Amino acid sequence: MLDRILIIDFGSQVTQLIARRVRENEVYSEIQPFNKVTFESLITFNPKGIILSGGPASVVEIQSPRVPQAVFSYGVPVLGICYGQQTMCIELGGKVEKSNNREFGRAFIDITDSCALFDGVWNKGDREQVWMSHGDRVTQLPPGFRVVGASEGSPFAAIVDDARRFYAVQFHLEVSHTPHGIQLLRNFICNIAGCQNNWTIHAFKKKAIDAIRHQVGSGRVICGLSGGVDSSVVAVLLHEAIGDQLTCVFVDHGFMRQNEANQVINTFRDCFNIKLIHRDASKFFFNKLIGKIDPEEKRKIIGTNFIKIFENEARKLGGADFLAQGTLYPDVIESISTTSGSSVTIKSHHNVGGLPDRMNIKLIEPLRELFKDEVRTLGHELGLPDKITKRHPFPGPGLAIRILGQEITKDRLNILKKADAIYLDEIQNANLYDEIWQAFVVLLPVHTVGVMGDSRSYDYACTLRAITSIDGMTADFYHFSNEFLTSVSNRIINEVNGINRVTYDITSKPPGTIEWE
Ligand code: XMP
Numbered sequence: 001m002l003d004r005i006l007i008i009d010f011g012s013q014v015t016q017l018i019a020r021r022v023r024e025n026e027v028y029s030e031i032q033p034f035n036k037v038t039f040e041s042l043i044t045f046n047p048k049g050i051i052l053s054g055g056p057a058s059v060v061e062i063q064s065p066r067v068p069q070a071v072f073s074y075g076v077p078v079l080g081i082c083y084g085q086q087t088m089c090i091e092l093g094g095k096v097e098k099s100n101n102r103e104f105g106r107a108f109i110d111i112t113d114s115c116a117l118f119d120g121v122w123n124k125g126d127r128e129q130v131w132m133s134h135g136d137r138v139t140q141l142p143p144g145f146r147v148v149g150a151s152e153g154s155p156f157a158a159i160v161d162d163a164r165r166f167y168a169v170q171f172h173l174e175v176s177h178t179p180h181g182i183q184l185l186r187n188f189i190c191n192i193a194g195c196q197n198n199w200t201i202h203a204f205k206k207k208a209i210d211a212i213r214h215q216v217g218s219g220r221v222i223c224g225l226s227g228g229v230d231s232s233v234v235a236v237l238l239h240e241a242i243g244d245q246l247t248c249v250f251v252d253h254g255f256m257r258q259n260e261a262n263q264v265i266n267t268f269r270d271c272f273n274i275k276l277i278h279r280d281a282s283k284f285f286f287n288k289l290i291g292k293i294d295p296e297e298k299r300k301i302i303g304t305n306f307i308k309i310f311e312n313e314a315r316k317l318g319g320a321d322f323l324a325q326g327t328l329y330p331d332v333i334e335s336i337s338t339t340s341g342s343s344v345t346i347k348s349h350h351n352v353g354g355l356p357d358r359m360n361i362k363l364i365e366p367l368r369e370l371f372k373d374e375v376r377t378l379g380h381e382l383g384l385p386d387k388i389t390k391r392h393p394f395p396g397p398g399l400a401i402r403i404l405g406q407e408i409t410k411d412r413l414n415i416l417k418k419a420d421a422i423y424l425d426e427i428q429n430a431n432l433y434d435e436i437w438q439a440f441v442v443l444l445p446v447h448t449v450g451v452m453g454d455s456r457s458y459d460y461a462c463t464l465r466a467i468t469s470i471d472g473m474t475a476d477f478y479h480f481s482n483e484f485l486t487s488v489s490n491r492i493i494n495e496v497n498g499i500n501r502v503t504y505d506i507t508s509k510p511p512g513t514i515e516w517e
Pocket of ligand 1: 299393394395396397438472509512513514515516
């Protein structure tokens with residue numbers, strides 16, 4: 001049985017980061033919303049330690065989220081972070097008040113005493129950098145606690161109840177701006193909670209293969225393959241578990257990047273020997289999009305027809321018992337989160353979430369416990385090449401949403417494919433691909449005047465986009481050198497007939513989005 005840490009979520013932006021940090025220590029962790037935790041659920045999950053996350057609420061308010069008492073009676077060590085510290089204090093008989101001395105960002109704490117959380121990291125008398133983000137603060141300790149660290153804004157920045165093994169800090173130890181945070185977390189997980197480091201991707205792979213074999217039995221599985229990281233890893237993992245009981249279906253809508261469709265076929269059919277149906281539906285999709293300009297309409301047409309074609313291929317196979325999907329842990333957390341709710345639709349991202357109901361088919365989701373970086377490591381472990389495991393995200397509707405404000409024609413699609421291929425080629429050659437989260441070219445609905453040789457040109461303008469990001473929710477534009485941008489611009493203008501001007505997009509998200517439409 002794996003040792004496990006439970007993270008109780010109070011809605012912090014960085015709760016997932018806590019879970020990842022725990023797993024980086026090779027200890028399995030899961031996140032559960034605060035209002036789903038009961039004594040029974042703790043017995044079922046069987047954690048060796050519990051971490052209470054931060055959160056946006058104020059414990060001073062009556063309706064605010066509270067840590068369930070079961071957490072304290074369960075008998076394992078508990079670590080409260082920020083809001084987690086405050087709700088812990090209130091529930092155990094301490095006091096929290098609004099403070100005029102709010103701390104946001106870098107702060108320093110004075111280590112006033114030693115404790116197991118600080119062992120080998122911080123010593124009495126040290127002054128240490130931490131990251132704070134709080135308005136309220138603890139003003140009276142609960143019985144049994146002592147203070148071990150204080151900052152200017154928080155006299156009780158780090159507190160301990162040694163007998164019960166309860167630890168609570170006002171600062172965020174999970175973020176990199178608390179330079180020793182990871183070591184403190186390791187002290188909690190390994191020394192205080194006593195977890196063994198037995199969560200590895202190698203161990204996960206073996207367990208997942210056994211679980212797939214058990215779930216599928218002699219049934220047949222169908223898997224939609226796009227060439228992206230998640231579906232590729234699902235396909236190869238399933239193939240290793242059940243061989244030819246798996247059939248992959250690659251619906252090619254024709255809006256992939258240059259040569260990408262061939263790469264998918266070569267990798268999976270030729271290298272991995274996976275049964276793969278390649279349905280070239282490029283003409284079909286092209287015809288469906290004639291005269292369509294509005295991005296949401298393009299997305300809808302591509303999304304619904306994609307599903308229809310996939311269903312059709314599944315039917316032709318004579319039915320399958322399971323549909324494999326690349327659901328990841330962040331999707332699972334989002335669907336059970338207490339903070340997820342209706343929000344404004346900025347773009348309707350195409351997903352195939354409705355498929356299992358429509359097809360009346362059981363789901364198999366072997367990656368639902370993993371974060372994206374763990375999926376990449378698993379892909380590597382399964383022998384997938386770097387060009388797949390490290391591949392940038394690519395939108396479902398593909399290049400169709402990068403031909404802006406105009407009808408998709410063969411000519412425009414070819415121009416965009418060529419420019420995009422040159423840009424990515426230059427990024428690879430400069431060894432920048434892995435530093436960048438996503439990079440692509442957008443074809444603009446603008447013609448500009450230029451001089452090529454001695455004659456006038458009147459061709460398209462395009463823009464280059466490159467961003468860094470953690471999860472695509474926020475993003476910064478990438479700072480290329482002038483030499484790099486000059487070289488890409490020269491190559492695109494010289495090698496792509498139809499483009500005579502290259503621009504670079506320096507918008508972050510927000511206020512921009514990553515794609516242009
Ligand atoms: P935005 O443009 O919303 O993009 O900042 C965030 C991430 O989502 C991708 N994206 C899509 N993915 N279908 C998808 O599967 C879509 O319609 C779609 N639109 C945007 C985008 O490439 C980026 O990675």
